[in-house]
Amino acid sequence: MDSKTLRYIVKRIILAIVTLWAVITITFFVMHAVPGGPFTREKAISAEAQASLEAKYGLDKPLFEQYTTYLNDALHGNFGPSIKQRGRMVTDVIIDGMRTSAKIGLIALVIATSFGILFGAVAALRRNTLLDKVIMVMTTAFVSMPSFIMGSLLLIVVCVTLKLLPANGASEGGLILPVITLALYPMAYITRLTRSSMLDVLGQDYIRTAKAKGVSERMIIVKHALKNSLIPVITYFGPQLAYIVTGSLVVEQIFAVPGIGRYFVNSITGRDYTLIMGTTIVLAALIVIMNLVSDILYKIVDPRINLE
Amino acid sequence: MNNNILTGHIDLSSFEPASAQEKEYMVQLRPSTTFFKDGCKRLYKNKVAFVSLIVIVLIIVLSIALPLVWPYSYDRQLGNRPGRPVDPSFNNLRPLEYSLSEQAAIEEGESVFPHLFGTDAAGRDYFIRVVYGTRISLAVGFFASIIVLVIGMTLGSIAGFSGGKVDMVIMRIVDIIYSLPDMLMVILLASVMRESLGPAIDRYAFLRDIGSNIISLFVIFALLYWCSMARLIRGQILSLREQEYVLAAQATGAKSGWIIRKHLIPNCISVIIISTALQIPNAIFTESFLSFLGLGVNAPMPSLGSLASDALNGISSYGYRLAIPAIVISLIVLSLNLFGDGLRDAFDPKLNQ
Numbered sequence: 216m217d218s219k220t221l222r223y224i225v226k227r228i229i230l231a232i233v234t235l236w237a238v239i240t241i242t243f244f245v246m247h248a249v250p251g252g253p254f255t256r257e258k259a260i261s262a263e264a265q266a267s268l269e270a271k272y273g274l275d276k277p278l279f280e281q282y283t284t285y286l287n288d289a290l291h292g293n294f295g296p297s298i299k300q301r302g303r304m305v306t307d308v309i310i311d312g313m314r315t316s317a318k319i320g321l322i323a324l325v326i327a328t329s330f331g332i333l334f335g336a337v338a339a340l341r342r343n344t345l346l347d348k349v350i351m352v353m354t355t356a357f358v359s360m361p362s363f364i365m366g367s368l369l370l371i372v373v374c375v376t377l378k379l380l381p382a383n384g385a386s387e388g389g390l391i392l393p394v395i396t397l398a399l400y401p402m403a404y405i406t407r408l409t410r411s412s413m414l415d416v417l418g419q420d421y422i423r424t425a426k427a428k429g430v431s432e433r434m435i436i437v438k439h440a441l442k443n444s445l446i447p448v449i450t451y452f453g454p455q456l457a458y459i460v461t462g463s464l465v466v467e468q469i470f471a472v473p474g475i476g477r478y479f480v481n482s483i484t485g486r487d488y489t490l491i492m493g494t495t496i497v498l499a500a501l502i503v504i505m506n507l508v509s510d511i512l513y514k515i516v517d518p519r520i521n522l523e
Numbered sequence: 524m525n526n527n528i529l530t531g532h533i534d535l536s537s538f539e540p541a542s543a544q545e546k547e548y549m550v551q552l553r554p555s556t557t558f559f560k561d562g563c564k565r566l567y568k569n570k571v572a573f574v575s576l577i578v579i580v581l582i583i584v585l586s587i588a589l590p591l592v593w594p595y596s597y598d599r600q601l602g603n604r605p606g607r608p609v610d611p612s613f614n615n616l617r618p619l620e621y622s623l624s625e626q627a628a629i630e631e632g633e634s635v636f637p638h639l640f641g642t643d644a645a646g647r648d649y650f651i652r653v654v655y656g657t658r659i660s661l662a663v664g665f666f667a668s669i670i671v672l673v674i675g676m677t678l679g680s681i682a683g684f685s686g687g688k689v690d691m692v693i694m695r696i697v698d699i700i701y702s703l704p705d706m707l708m709v710i711l712l713a714s715v716m717r718e719s720l721g722p723a724i725d726r727y728a729f730l731r732d733i734g735s736n737i738i739s740l741f742v743i744f745a746l747l748y749w750c751s752m753a754r755l756i757r758g759q760i761l762s763l764r765e766q767e768y769v770l771a772a773q774a775t776g777a778k779s780g781w782i783i784r785k786h787l788i789p790n791c792i793s794v795i796i797i798s799t800a801l802q803i804p805n806a807i808f809t810e811s812f813l814s815f816l817g818l819g820v821n822a823p824m825p826s827l828g829s830l831a832s833d834a835l836n837g838i839s840s841y842g843y844r845l846a847i848p849a850i851v852i853s854l855i856v857l858s859l860n861l862f863g864d865g866l867r868d869a870f871d872p873k874l875n876q
Contacts, residue, residue, distance in 0.1 A: 230698055230702060231702070234703060237703065242711060245711055245712060246715065248719055359853055360856075361808055361811055361852060363832070367838070367845050367849060368845075370838065371838060375838060375839050457704055460707075461707065464816065468816075483710065483816065491711065495710075499704045499707055502707075
């Protein structure tokens with residue numbers, strides 16, 4: 216690794232740290248901009264009860280002190296107690312939701328990546344055939360359909376009309392549709408990405424050289440074409456994860472999956488501010504770190520690329 | 524033959540001024556095309572983009588014109604008439620069905636305008652709600668993109684032109700905003716802003732009509748989405764200033780005003796228009812996403828996203844109520860994307876390489 220790559224990596228890590236700090240800061244101050252604070256929507260409570268609640272949650276201290284306390288706690292993974300769910304810590308709620316969400320997200324990630332690469336490679340190798348055209352039309356349709364619409368349509372067709380799978384994500388087999396819904400968009404995107412980069416690679420001189428040397432078609436595809444055309448797919452890992460995280464917000468809502476996305480949406484409608492803050496920070500950290508990893512990987516795998 | 528040594532046996536008659544007839548012959552036969560005309564021709568040849576354009580124009584015209592002539596309005600609960608008891612038979616009509624009182628009227632020979640898509644749970648004509656929702660979604664997408672364009676263009680060109688410290692500060696801010704997880708921030712801001720904006724805009728009738736959620740959506744776009752536009756325009760200005768043809772123009776004595784007018788602006792504007800066109804579906808997408816989470820337009824105003832999310836409640840018996848707005852959103856987003864791509868291919872072939 217040369218010093219230029221190293222410098223890029225250091226710069227990129229600093230940016231990620233600043234971004235995370237910005238997320239925590241924005242979350243904190245945005246939440247405190249809510250008129251009246253988090254307890255105003257409750258039923259009318261006495262001034263003493265209000266004061267004791269504020270003392271309990273540390274809301275009576277000066278704003279800057281609250282901020283530094285919050286920053287310190289957030290870095291230690293402690294987001295305080297949930298305001299609406301009595302007796303539960305935000306961290307516990309998040310860990311609880313993550314168990315289901317991570318499962319769905321990871322399976323969707325694997326399905327999207329593997330099938331995307333497969334379809335993309337097939338489309339590129341069978342360029343301009345009917346198969347290629349069908350794949351391209353399908354991916355165009357999937358890319359332009361919002362995830363909540365995709366999920367709702369699948370829900371109507373598979374669960375309501377055909378009655379093949381349960382509509383409730385908490386029941387047996389109920390996680391199949393959420394996974395498919397989450398995987399479709401990134402899969403379509405990766406298909407298009409792989410296809411175009413593979414077409415680019417297939418036109419390169421080294422492919423011709425390999426052919427001239429008498430390397431078998433299969434070896435050329437696996438060893439040269441596929442390997443090199445996967446480089447752009449690496450850059451998509453970060454955005455893909457971001458998509459799956461935000462997609463899970465609606466998908467879990469549609470299929471009633473007890474995951475972190477559902478808790479997040481419910482905490483917004485229920486105005487559970489500590490839970491909103493905690494979830495935002497955890498999900499944001501996930502996305503920022505994944506972006507960082509995929510950017511650094513990209514730079515290491517293909518040093519030719521100048522990302523500046 | 525003039526054998527003058529100085530002219531090197533060249534026939535001097537070739538160097539005489541051309542006659543009017545010769546001049547006419549040398550003038551190009553085709554009228555010269557401008558950059559804009561050339562792009563339009565390429566766009567017209569691109570069948571996919573052209574069809575998309577027709578679809579978009581059709582949707583826009585219908586969404587504006589239909590509410591003017593339609594006999595029902597988007598917020599009137601048909602069963603709820605002054606001076607009479609509420610007629611629940613108006614609620615949840617299936618497509619082309621009539622309520623009890625309407626059926627009675629038809630039997631008496633009156634003509635009743637059909638409910639093309641039926642009515643919703645509150646007895647409102649669903650067709651006009653879809654049309655109105657389309658109009659609102661389109662308007663939100665359009666204005667959000669304009670806001671992004673103005674802010675991004677201003678900051679991007681300031682960064683590009685001034686360079687140095689100003690450039691560095693703006694670009695670091697852009698870097699940070701760019702790496703923020705946008706959707707999470709949008710949800711966070713939208714959920715808080717409806718609380719803080721609500722009382723503030725209540726005093727102004729105009730702002731109240733738009734609704735606090737739509738305004739907070741605009742504010743969010745203004746805060747978060749300008750950075751890719753700013754980055755794009757800064758990059759354009761920086762690279763265009765270094766282009767060889769700018770140098771060539773300078774070498775042949777062109778003034779800077781002429782270079783800016785003839786080279787920088789035409790080259791920048793296509794990129795600006797294209798990315799604005801591609802920003803519109805993005806904004807429509809975000810609005811429908813927020814509506815779906817209950818953070819979109821304020822009731823009773825419909826948007827395509829809020830119609831879809833309302834339809835989820837009765838999904839098992841009224842699936843078409845979800846399918847209709849879903850199809851319209853996909854159609855708008857798809858055709859705007861395809862048109863934007865076509866626009867890019869037509870006006871900026873460099874980008875597509």
